[in-house]
Amino acid sequence: MVRLYEQGIPAWSYMSTLFIFILFHSVTIRGAALKQEAPLDSGATLLNHSMALVQRMETLLSTGNGSDITLRVQTIYMDEVKVIQAHSQILTLQSDVFEDLLIRRNDSVVVLRETSDCAAVFDKFVRYLYCGDVSVRLDQAISLHKLASKYHVLGLQHGLTQYMTQHLSSDSPNSHVVSWYNYALKIGDTVLRDSCLQYLSWNLSSVMQSGEWSAVSEDLLLSLLQRSDLILQSELELYEALEAWINHNQPDASTVESALRALRYGMIPPQHLFRLQKQSLLMLKYYESIRDLLYLAFQFHSASPIQLAKYFDVNCSIFTPRNYLSSSWGSSWVINNPTRDDRSFSFQTQLGPSGYDSAKRVTWNALFSPRWLPLNARSTYTELSAMQPTRTEGGRPRIIVTPATSSPDFAGVSFQKTVIVMAKQQGKVVVRHVYNFHQSTEEAGDFLFDADLQRRSSEYLIDSSLYLHIIIKPLYQALLIARK
Template sequence: MGSSTLWTTAPASSTRSKAPGLCPGSSCPTATAPWGKDKGLPGKAMAPLRLVWMWLLVAGTQGVKDGDMRLADGGSSNEGRVEIYYSGQWGTVCENMWDLTDASVVCRALGFQNATEALGGAAFGPETRGVYTLDLSGELPAALEQIFESQKGCDLFIRVKVREEDELAICAHKLILSTNPEAHGLWKEPGSRVTMEVDAECVPTVKDFIRYLYSRRIDVSLSSVKCLHKLASAYQAEQLQSYCGHLFAILIPQDPSFRTPLELYAYALATRDPVLEEICVQFLAWNFGALTQAEAWLSVPPGLLQDLLSRTELVVPSELVLLRAVDEWSRERSTSHKEVEGLVEKVRFPMMPPRDLFSLQFNLSLYWSHEALLQKKILQALEFHTVPFELLAQYWGLNLTEDAYQPRLYTSPTWSESVMSSSYSPYRSFQTPQHPSFLFQASSVSWSLVYLPTLQSCWNYGFSCSSDDPPLLALSKSSYSSPTIGYENRALLHCEGSFVADVIDFKGWKALIPSALGTNSSRSTSLFPCPAGFFSRFQVVIRPFYLTNSTGMD
């Protein structure tokens, strides 16, 4: 279902600047220092606190070299505008959160005790020579990662334990972690020691997590997203937690074995995360036919299978294929009698033609162990196929809006047709039965399907589209159908032929196609983004149902 993808995030950038036109130059912040330890004169300074801390850690103090600071244009040697030497030039640095704390750090770095005042608004005038803004934001993440990787000069020691057993020891630097709000959940109490309790599978990810707290950037992949989300949740790294949550829908389709969505489903249940749970179930429902062919099919838990079989938007070739898959699942798992009965109750027997219903007694292994239930279901289905629905409602009181009488998303040629997005002529005409009931076996409905990528293509095929409509699918019915039958048709959006990325409704004759990657701001994005940037195939599924009142859908 696509190649592995690495996602990089830096959700908490430490670089700040003023509005365009204010920086670099005269508006850089300034500060006043109290009596110096040598001169006894007031001093002034300017520079961002975080930048200075990083400068102290990375650059050091080595004469007039990159990273050195000075005070310029002040009334004395201990006051002025802060400038930093970089690439042979002295330049100013702008900061929009300049305060007395920042100024104090600068003053102490330059040999003074403290700062008494922080001034803004170019109090010491503009820089009249060549002015450069020093922006180390691109270099700092790598430099901070190097500090972490060195494991030297630490004052915080982290023990990583799995079930009370030590697995890993890491050392860190309080000064750096204290500047990152996302690290506060890890280092809650004063002291030099921290213990992290993690699952065994997440031990290899712990160093990546701590490194992220230094550099505020991290690479997230299919193999690491669950553990990073788990660590971020446990230690209140909310931005990383949110980012990983956003990536679940992007990364899940990358695993053609279906093991990842099944693992994440179990994780969602364990952590009581309904959003992640629904993402997993939705992906498995839209790709149910492929799931039943995968090795992971037999490891689907009973509760999840119950949920899947309850859904109308379940993509499968036919109801018979679904029942056979359930039969295999129950046989290989040695499932209890009660569990199997619960699953059989979810099967929509009226959606199987009489020929398939008759064959069940010969090719379904669970038939004889659940004979009474299956015979009851088959009789119910045969009545649906042979008795007009008005009589069923009148004499049996059947509610034909129940799930058992509603078709799922059947992808067999009987009920569906496809067009390729790359086709020179993306037009198809096809026929389907009027209705699943055997009463309509002799009559069919003709349909026309066309993919309309542009406004010009709408005009070419005789459709009236607005400029906001394309790309879209157009579906029209070109023959008579019974007034007692309505249609709720759907379109499946296939990504690279490997997975169903979304399912869309037809509003009248048209279905607007969402953006495959979210690059079109005026369009909604498919639930599962398509890495290729476009959908390779569009498959229309016809879904007839009985109209039980005078209003209809067509």
């Protein structure tokens, strides 16, 4: 009989003890301390030796002592075989799929057929079943997630989904965000899919300048081009990135035409449209496919909003701006020590994106309050230089954005205000949150609702400062025709 650890304990007895211990404890993907579910008696002290148990489980797996089954992991379409000595009680505890396999087995050898990527990390997967934690690299996440899904190990499956959503901004030469999106789409993981799509949309400028961009699939590209929440420098930047993507991927003509027709040419200044018509090989080749859109864009740039609304549907996408970071559309705002006191800030934007309004500017006033009080309790807002005293009681962060003056030029135009909050993740500055509010409201009511700005290590702060970018998006209004 096999004996363990020199104390002469029979293997079956030691295995049973471990089995019972694991049964009443939970595990996590990162090997956090095992949690005792029953509350402690009054006056009792918890002696936690769970990490020692994890180490013993790891030793048990590596030595194979007391094992009663052999896992032969065969790589599909290859001759590679990985052999793992395991214990049926542990495998069946963690996976109902293993339970079914082991019930139906004829001998102590179980043959498992896996793809090469899954076979390469199968030992990590089994280690998780024994120890409750696993070290993960970006290029291993999908393979481990496949195994967790196949063998119904839900804790690992959910832990890996969380890992991927938290590491979208990590640097990788393998275009991991796009591959994670495609994988999530394939398996129907809506949480991971939406997280990847949001990351790509909110950080599109940096994505278009990385190796991630060329790996974007045709379907994903067309999906991104339809969105109004893209955050990028300008529509011209998007056109140039699309041209580079087409040159690299060489899609069929129908895909190119669909992509080109999804661009918002009205948001590109006329001088740049003229240049593209003469110098862009892509536009020269597909000019007839987008002639009507270019004609509409030039009409947009030559008329006032009211005149335009008389003849066109101004609510269509060609007249709707995305979130542009260039100075014509807004300004960045870095607030040092944001919990200290109220801050004010002024900036200018264009009245509208059309060439007709290109020379007209609007001045905007922004007020940030770390601990908001009702407006009637504030000093006069127009006194921008007056700072509020520090308040330590209650309240939560608020931001207010209003035009400094009113103007007849505002006729036919409403303004959507977008406040972007930046953060640093894995050493990279990315978009943390986006808040939208309209002309009918001065402020974003849910602004930083859950943020803890008191902590210097807050995920909303970069080097103890709050990094914001305010965007003003002019939206053209349809005319209301009075009934006779």
